[in-house]
Amino acid sequence: SDGAGRVRHPGGDGAVLPERGDPEALRVLVTALAEGAADPAHPLCAAHLHTPPLAVAAAADLAASVLNPSLDSWDQAPAASALETLVTRALARETGAADAVVTTGGTESNQLAVLLARERHGAGLRLVHGAGAHHSLPRAAWLVGLPEPVVVPAPAGTLDPAALDDALTQVPGPHLVAATAGTTDAGLIDPLPEIADRCAAHGARLHVDAAYGAGLLFSERHRARLAGLEAADTVALDLHKLGWQPIPAGLLTVTDADDLGALHHRADYLNADDDTDAGLPDLLGRSPRTSRRPDVLKTAVTLKTLGRDGLGALVDAVCSLAREFADLVETHPGFELHAPPTISTVLFRPAGAGDDAVAAVRRALLTTGRAVLGRARADGRLWLKATLLNPHTRPDDLAALLTLVEGHVPR
Numbered sequence: 001s002d003g004a005g006r007v008r009h010p011g012g013d014g015a016v017l018p019e020r021g022d023p024e025a026l027r028v029l030v031t032a033l034a035e036g037a038a039d040p041a042h043p044l045c046a047a048h049l050h051t052p053p054l055a056v057a058a059a060a061d062l063a064a065s066v067l068n069p070s071l072d073s074w075d076q077a078p079a080a081s082a083l084e085t086l087v088t089r090a091l092a093r094e095t096g097a098a099d100a101v102v103t104t105g106g107t108e109s110n111q112l113a114v115l116l117a118r119e120r121h122g123a124g125l126r127l128v129h130g131a132g133a134h135h136s137l138p139r140a141a142w143l144v145g146l147p148e149p150v151v152v153p154a155p156a157g158t159l160d161p162a163a164l165d166d167a168l169t170q171v172p173g174p175h176l177v178a179a180t181a182g183t184t185d186a187g188l189i190d191p192l193p194e195i196a197d198r199c200a201a202h203g204a205r206l207h208v209d210a211a212y213g214a215g216l217l218f219s220e221r222h223r224a225r226l227a228g229l230e231a232a233d234t235v236a237l238d239l240h241k242l243g244w245q246p247i248p249a250g251l252l253t254v255t256d257a258d259d260l261g262a263l264h265h266r267a268d269y270l271n272a273d274d275d276t277d278a279g280l281p282d283l284l285g286r287s288p289r290t291s292r293r294p295d296v297l298k299t300a301v302t303l304k305t306l307g308r309d310g311l312g313a314l315v316d317a318v319c320s321l322a323r324e325f326a327d328l329v330e331t332h333p334g335f336e337l338h339a340p341p342t343i344s345t346v347l348f349r350p351a352g353a354g355d356d357a358v359a360a361v362r363r364a365l366l367t368t369g370r371a372v373l374g375r376a377r378a379d380g381r382l383w384l385k386a387t388l389l390n391p392h393t394r395p396d397d398l399a400a401l402l403t404l405v406e407g408h409v410p411r
Contacts, residue, residue, distance in 0.1 A: 096230030106211030109236035130159030182212025192228025215242020
């Protein structure tokens with residue numbers, strides 16, 4: 001990068017695909033990638049839901065790449081397919097579900113949830129979601145040919161159950177309600193028990209996008225925040241967020257395992273009838289993708305290495321960091337705090353600054369390489385967003401971040 005966010009290219013096509021190979025290419029390109037990366041392990045890299053991966057997970061990911069099994073047929077990946085079955089079902093039980101499939105993350109999980117709902121309830125299904133829902137949900141409705149989604153107001157940042165009740169009453173069904181446990185902008189959790197009650201009263205199907213918040217299930221201290229999750233028909237999880245996995249590491253859990261029958265597909269060279277009759281597992285119904293790497297290996301290694309206590313301690317650590325940072329902001333006369341954090345996201349802004357100044361601060365920190373912060377719009381104003389997902393961040397780092405921001409406010 002040239003310091004202004006532009007990437008310098010080393011040359012034309014010949015530099016990418018030379019006539020003769022360069023034995024130094026690995027060193028040169030990996031060095032260039034590292035030097036031009038936003039390092040999620042740096043304590044002041046706190047813009048997005050992007051974690052520093054655990055060493056054991058990265059090592060397992062390397063082993064998966066070297067062995068390179070593909071989970072589109074059992075004969076390519078006998079051990080990986082058995083491991084995937086064990087891990088997906090164990091994680092499904094965490095949400096009160098019967099089964100789960102591996103995905104590339106929250107977007108694919110949300111798209112798959114909408115697809116399974118359409119297959120169960122028909123093409124007239126209406127998706128109903130809050131104003132703060134992830135952008136992949138309305139896009140999923142478009143991708144699978146559903147009508148325009150119904151957007152329910154979220155005046156406090158979370159889906160309003162009374163407004164949801166009105167929508168389910170007024171808009172003809174069948175309905176798929178999508179709630180969120182951990183919004184992208186502020187990490188908020190919709191009132192899941194009340195939403196589940198409204199869905200039950202109207203016979204609506206419930207999906208919960210818990211891509212961010214599902215990691216709270218590992219924490220004895222915080223898992224109660226996800227009360228009501230067990231009522232969902234499907235749940236999206238991302239372990240490359242509060243699970244510290246290399247991307248990708250997503251899952252979609254399903255309460256009724258029969259829903260996955262919609263994914264059944266036949267290709268004679270991958271799941272011939274005589275092979276499945278002979279007892280060879282059929283993997284094509286475990287994903288809409290064909291070639292799939294064994295992403296479950298890194299998750300399995302992490303779960304077994306750290307256990308529930310170890311993962312819960314990491315979750316507790318980043319939630320505590322967010323509260324500490326919010327306290328620093330709230331007691332600092334030069335800053336304004338949006339609200340106490342729900343998970344590990346803190347929205348704040350320089351006191352008295354306009355939106356243009358807030359945006360300029362973020363860009364200045366980014367282009368000078370001092371810190372990486374996100375941005376979010378709430379209550380009609382632009383806020384800086386600190387998403388604290390590095391459990392090794394220290395209180396001194398948080399104080400330094402505030403000092404940096406303060407020093408870059410336009411005067």
